Amino acid sequence: MAPTDAVVDSIFTHISLMITFVVSVYFVFVYLPKKPKNFPPGPTGLPILGVALSIGNRPEQTFRKWAHQYGDVIGFKVGFNYTVVLNSYENIQKAIVKYGTTFSNRPHNILFTEGLQQSGISGSDYSRDYMTMRNFAHAVLGRLGFGKSVMEAPVLEEALQLVESLGDGKVKFDNEAKMKIKFASANIIARVAFGQRFPDMADTEFLTAVDGWNNFFYLGAPAFNAAMISPSLLHLPNLRQSAMSVRKGLDEHMRLIRKRIKEHEDILDRDNPKDFIDELLIEQKKSGNKDLYTDEMIACMVRDLFGGGLETTELTLIFSCLVLANRPNIRKKLHDEIDRVLVRPKVQVGYALRDQMPYCHAVIKEVMRCRSVAPLLVPHAVHENVKFNKYEIPTGSTILVNVHAVHYDSRYWEKPEEFDPERFLDEDGKVKSTKYLMPFGIGPRSCIGRRLAEMEVFIFFLALFRKFDVIPNPQPGCQRPWVCDEAYRTGITVSPPDNTPVTLVSRYP
Template sequence: MAALDTGCSSSSSSHLLLAAVAVLLLTRYLLKRRAGGGCKLPPGGPRRWWAVLGLGLGLDLGLDPRLPPHLLLDALGRAHGSVCSLWLGSRLLVVLSGFQTVRDALQRRADVFSDRPTIPLVTIITQRKGIVFAPYGLVWKEQRKFSLSTLRHFGFGKLDLEPKILEELQFVKSELYDAEGTAFSPFHIINNAVSNIICSMCLGKRFDYEDEEFRIVLHQIARGMKLASNSPAILINVFPFLQYLPFGPFKEFSQTVKDVTSFLKNIIAAHRKTLDPENPRDFIDFYLKEVDCEMQRNQDTNFSEDYLFYIISDLFVAGTDTTSNTLLWAILIMASYPGVQEQVYNEIRAVVGESRSPSIKDKHHMPFTEATIMEIQRMTTVVPLAIPHMASETVDFKGYTIPKGSIVIANLWSVHRDVSMWEKPDEFNPSRFLDADGNVVKHEAFMPFGIGKRICMGEQMAKMELFLIFSSLLQSFSFKLPEAEDAPNMTGRFGLTLSPHPFKIIPVKR
């Protein structure tokens, strides 16, 4: 019996020893993994979970923690180099700054840096579907290829987008004529106009500016984007369970997502009922037609009405916010630089005249106007941190190890302020995009739509909208700042995009 007891004691001791060794090895592994497994991680800011709020990062750099994230991360890059990092909870976030580094990562190493991370707040909205936030892979490639082909059809095919833009401009001008000589906020009419252009292309209809449903949806989108960029909602990325709280910003955010979802899904359902495959009216009809064709060829298709909803959401939300904010910046900057505004107007008058509206065909004959739009995009960078990327595998990059699964942020703001690429980058100067003969020159460090495989799908459509709306408005109006008010705040409000702070403008008929 004693022998048996001795054997049991020996066995228990062995098990305890093995368990202790296993715990020791696991702890060592986790610590090494946290520290990069002995590899050289990029240097950087605070290793604290609350860096997600910007507080830790700001204090570490000796800066005001209330600075917008793109400026904090720009300062981080200046302090630690073009490849640096910080921890968000247990996840490594790598920040890329400057033209050379961003280009080398997103273009030359696109095989590694083209994926998207799983971010709880984004996943709630997108379910990792669509074009913008979907993971890199076969499904994304198929959906993007089809969507890009359809958008090109609208831009340059028989369903030309230009007449829709010019039609919408008549409503904008009418609003501006009514407000002539008075100080008013242009946010409402610009947001409505850009949204309506997207609606015409995707949903097959435009909405009256006073349409109650349209007004509510635009308000919900704007409110949702504001909530998504505020600290309480951002905490969902650290504590995902917060999304289920039935009060405060969390409840409001969830309700906003539900309302916008209901609006778009009802429109898709109405299109399904009235679909004529021989005469597709808009993007939804083209996609539904493709769904039916794919179902006949292959029951296991990736095309579905569910996936269509997320693509439409991407086009509707992202397309509206980026373009409208760029145009709002354009109006504000033209009012702030009246000399440049007059140069643009003189070119429009010389090329287009006053009896007709500008056409996209005029663009090649209006280099100063085009250069001015490009300089506005460079100066404002409405998507300053791009859309987060992810390392799909562990990679050595610029002398550092970037572990698989790391979130990768490309700071496009820093690219557009890179002193090695731009002379006096903080100055507004459209001539930097013109050669000695006055022709537009393409600058390799100019990337307002991103770079690499994830470059914005709507780039060509956005360029068309910006040129036609900007040139048409300056053909008909000059814009002035109210003399009695303080100078406008030009730092911008950081959200999912960088928008101007509220401002008022005085339109004066030409």
Template sequence: MEPLGTVIILMIICISCLVFLAVRSRTPENAKLLPPGPTPLPIVGNALQLKINNLAQVLQEFSEKYGSVFTMYFGAERVVVLHGYDAVKEALIDHGDEFAARGHLPLADDFNKGLGIIFSNGEAWKQLRRFALSTLRNFGMGKKSIEERIQEEAQFLREKFQDTQEKPLDPTYLFSCALSNVICAIVFGKRYDYNDKKFLSMMSLMNENFQVLSSSWGQEKGNSASHFTIENLAISTVDLFVAGTETTSTTLRYGIMTLLKYPEIQEKVHEEIDRVIGRSRSPCMADRGEMPYTDAVIHEIQRFISLIPLSLPHAVLKDTRFRQYVIPKGTTIYPILTSVLHDNKEFPNPKEFDPGHFLHKDGTFRKSDYFMPFSAGKRICVGEGLARMEIFLFLTTILQNFTLKSIVDPKDIDLTPVMSSIGNCPRPYQLCIVPR
């Protein structure tokens, strides 16, 4: 058996070397000008060096060694990582056209097939994005009509919370239903009851999809000239539901969890709500300018949780000169949003939750160019305005009417994500919702 074992090991080494040489032989000549990076292994690339539950830390260590622009291999796929505000801004904003393409994401590619808004490219993406933005505006995004719709849904959510009678609950599906109903109102012109079985099934599938994409498993007809085919429009609608439901509901769920850990911050928000809004009317967007502390808390929630830490992948569609490097055509680009949101010069103690990151010393709200939870440049989230409105109105409505209490000691609440890759997923938790 011993000679056989030696032969098998030698065969594995030989095959690995052949695969490595084959990959190198297909590497374009201009790859010599690629940014530096960790040495990849045959077949698996740098995958064994990555820690799915602490990916940001690994990438931080790579950036310290190789610089703010470096090359990695996810399996056989070459990717260039942009780490830090300067590199991300320079690529996505200063060189927005060159970095506007969408990169590959295997599970999404299998489903979307390059269709829809999020994962399309070229003229199809331009037309569908333009159509989505104009349609959302026509249906009220950014206007009083959609604000009223969100306020109405926030009251339905308040009633559901009231019905819990202070018993422990997991808020996941209530948030998903509430946020999805806003999209339903825009796309279908109607809302659904929170107990509707088909509606709940859809919420469950979207929640599951977000978790799968964030796990290690996720890193695996008419006029023919028109991009407005039935299939394309259907996938675009799915894109709106996924982007408009799961990301915002997860932000709210993570935000509530954070307020459970820091009840003193929750109390300060209560005080500002009572002073500015009171208890007799619903919160409205006009209140936000008079509520700097609440606005700072909401910004800090989004900064702290860094919901989409790597951003969705970008790509370059031609050989692209960037700084002193040349990035070959077809290379996937990952602008690391966490590296911007957790920049320790802009946000002292970035791993600590501190609303002071968005407040001046006199208590007024402090804006920051480093606030990029929705990405930046030409691929910035289509629904950013809607999401900002939803987060403010839902959170203030909840805190206007309820005190949120943890069922465990707040010190024992773990805010680190249960998994972290494309998305940061909060750990499951329960809370008691007590009327004020």
């Protein structure tokens, strides 16, 4: 008996589905994992996911290990996106400086398109308009005193208020103490941006700025990788919450910045700019480029000022305490130099003293080397197909600069795994510089606030360790007082665990 039309249709439907399934599987397992011809070597990973599940919470360390296997320039896919990681100084210098105009875009993933709105100094692609904004901001910050003696007084004022607020005796270095450091650091930026500081730690604007940028910086590898695989993955419940908190926090911060800008517009004195917002508004009104200095772009530039200034001082001080707690010999040398130069109460902390305090300066440099605040910097991208060395890198590929790998490379440092401040001292005991230390990045995307950050870190560091010693409070299962490495996670910056196992102890009764 001949089969009915329904049976034939059913058979053909099942055969079609089977063929579709086989072709799909073949496509996934054969074509998707493949890289472009002459793409940098690296792990293949899984279909669709790429290497997302292999990166872990400390991607900078993973990439460094892969570099030992595949070479200093490694490439892989994360989802449908190509990523290239530069793990040596020579390749970073070549890509980011020599070919900086090609390697200085931003990735077009959800973190930049939704979080930073692909705008401002931090989020914009590299272009003539970007360089115009950057050069203008750099000039304005110079006029406002970045890195100059005029900024020393407000930085010192915040540092002294910080150590006073921490109290006396034994001080637990907990979240409250860390928030006080962030408050002091944020107030320096507020003085520059708004012309006034936040009144207290309960201030709405301060808390909003902290929440917004904390969520962005500490988003962490899982959500960051998901965004690179496919924005749709951030709709998964556990990742969506992180992604939405970033967007909500930065949106709230932007609303408060727009409010501040409106207040400045109402009382603007074009002949006497007081702060960063005033300078931007004056430039907007006198510039013929209204399409560049839009209201939204001004707000984004102010936002970026906070983003660039909130983390460096806090994390450097936290990492300093964690590293020094288990090294009494280094702490003794540090305190001996502090006591010799800063004879209480005759001499005040100051940035000009750094030449008289080479050991303190060297300790800070070594902390920045072994505990990079942003070990992969902010991701770059290429805006065109580019031939780099013998490799071909497709348009839009994400470029990660692995500063951590450079800071731990035995080609540049003797015994890089050891914490040794004296590597930064010459035979005469003076501080020496090296191109291989790059915590603020290099090239056209390097940190424009570097000079202020260096002053701020030095003054805060001296103020803290002049008053306090730091002792370990070890956590179970950890050989060192800075807790197990698994407790850290890397997003844009490295986030330490909430409970920092050290205690600050007043050095003087």
